[in-house]
Amino acid sequence: MKMQAESPSAPIAAAFLMVAAMSIIGVIDNYVIRLAETIGLWQFHFTRAAMMLPLVLFMSIFGLGTMRPRRMNWVILRSLLLTVAMLFYFSALSLMSIAQALAGLFTSPIFVLLITAFGLRQRIGPWRIIAVVIGFVGILFVLQPDPATFDATILVPVAGGFFYALGAVVTRAKCAQESTAALLGAMVTALGLTGLAGLGWLALFPATAAEGAAGFVTRGWIWPMTDALPWVVMQAVGSSTAVFMLIKAYQLGEPSYVSVFEFSVMIFGPLFAWVVFGVGLGPWQILGIGLIVVAGVIIALRSA
Numbered sequence: 001m002k003m004q005a006e007s008p009s010a011p012i013a014a015a016f017l018m019v020a021a022m023s024i025i026g027v028i029d030n031y032v033i034r035l036a037e038t039i040g041l042w043q044f045h046f047t048r049a050a051m052m053l054p055l056v057l058f059m060s061i062f063g064l065g066t067m068r069p070r071r072m073n074w075v076i077l078r079s080l081l082l083t084v085a086m087l088f089y090f091s092a093l094s095l096m097s098i099a100q101a102l103a104g105l106f107t108s109p110i111f112v113l114l115i116t117a118f119g120l121r122q123r124i125g126p127w128r129i130i131a132v133v134i135g136f137v138g139i140l141f142v143l144q145p146d147p148a149t150f151d152a153t154i155l156v157p158v159a160g161g162f163f164y165a166l167g168a169v170v171t172r173a174k175c176a177q178e179s180t181a182a183l184l185g186a187m188v189t190a191l192g193l194t195g196l197a198g199l200g201w202l203a204l205f206p207a208t209a210a211e212g213a214a215g216f217v218t219r220g221w222i223w224p225m226t227d228a229l230p231w232v233v234m235q236a237v238g239s240s241t242a243v244f245m246l247i248k249a250y251q252l253g254e255p256s257y258v259s260v261f262e263f264s265v266m267i268f269g270p271l272f273a274w275v276v277f278g279v280g281l282g283p284w285q286i287l288g289i290g291l292i293v294v295a296g297v298i299i300a301l302r303s304a
Contacts, residue, residue, distance in 0.1 A: 014253025018261040021245035026268025028238035029098055030277065035231040036094035040219030041087065042198030044232060047225070049192025051236035056185045065179025074174035078183070079190035081167035086191060088160030094216040095153050098278055099270040099289065103142035104157020105290055106266060109299045111165030112134045118282045120169075127302045136297030141288025147269060180247045261298040263293045266269060 029110045035044060060067045069075040092101040110132050143154045175183060202220035209215030225232070249258050265287050273279040276290070281289075 010252040011257060013128050014249045014258050015261050017245045017249040017252070018258050019264050019303030021242040021249065022262060022265035023268045024242040024245075026265045027267060027272050028234050028242075029093060029300050030100075030235060030273050031231045032090055032093040033213055033236075035228040036216040037227075039222045039225050039232075040198075040202075040209070040215070041091060041094075041217050042195045042202065043219070043221055043225070044090070044195070045087070045191045046199060046237075047232050048236045048239070049195065051233065052188045052240055053185065053192070055236070055240040056181060056188055059240075060179075060181035060185070060210050065181045067179075067181045067185045069178055069182045071174060071178070072168060074177065075178060075182060075186045076190075078167050078175055079186040082187050083190040083194050085160045085163035085167060087194070088156050091217055092157035092160065093154075095156060096212040096268070097281075098273050099266075099281055099285060100143055100154070101157045102269050102294060103288065104154075104159075105161050105162030105164060106263070106296065107135070107139055107158050108164040108168060109296050112163050112168055113299065115165060115169055125302065127208075128299055131295040131298035131302070134206050134291050134298070138288040138291025138295060141284045141291065143288075144284065145158045180200075184243060184247075193242040211302055232233060257300075260297050263296045264292055 056069065085108075089101060091106050092104060113124050113128055113132055116122045138285075139158070142157075145151075145154050171183070199221050200220070207218040208221060209219040222228075230269055246262075249261075270279075270289065274281065
């Protein structure tokens with residue numbers, strides 16, 4: 001969520017906050033597979049939103065702006081687009097490694113450029129075209145699709161990246177004057193209501209959920225959620241803390257500079273998975289992550 005810088009006078013502090021935020025996200029998202037083994041996607045988003053909303057209200061009370069949107073329709077549209085993106089992303093975390101899920105989500109800068117060029121008819125220049133090509137090659141290296149045995153699940157995080165890009169375009173074009181609390185509160189509310197709607201659907205039309213993480217998307221309400229509760233609490237507190245740091249980073253530093261450090265999550269997530277869970281990466285996947293980071297840096301700097 002890119003915010004306009006209010007006082008770009010502390011670039012070192014801004015970079016530190018962004019890296020700290022991405023390190024938190026890189027750690028907590030590794031544990032989604034743990035909660036996915038016992039509860040479902042919809043219950044996760046509903047319960048996490050119920051825990052996060054009081055924290056967002058707390059942020060509003062302590063100076064991050066009003067929770068009342070100025071342009072309600074655009075804020076709702078942005079929230080829905082980012083909600084769909086997060087549903088795809090968290091579904092991907094239950095299906096594949098965090099490196100692959102993040103690689104798919106971080107196709108968003110590429111999609112933003114394509115939307116800008118072909119949807120908004122704006123010139124993007126040769127450097128950013130080169131960045132699109134570099135990023136696409138990097139994504140192929142990380143996801144490693146096999147044409148002989150194509151599996152559509154590799155497209156799940158890429159779909160998340162597409163909707164995240166649409167949300168970013170709406171944010172920049174129509175929601176730049178909204179307060180931080182309004183945007184965050186609306187998104188958390190949308191995620192919670194979507195989770196509730198999914199639970200309601202599965203209560204009326206139950207689906208046979210597979211055992212373990214494979215049943216994450218089709219699993220209905222599970223109670224008690226004793227095994228999953230610590231990981232949901234971790235997600236709620238960790239996400240709120242990370243988003244607070246992210247917002248503060250964009251307030252302290254120039255956005256095109258700060259956004260470069262957002263790609264550090266591509267390092268922290270896979271590194272934590274390797275150190276703690278022993279989930280390694282092949283040389284081509286490491287190269288792919290590097291290419292995605294390079295592409296993102298080029299896009300961020302050339303978009304300044």
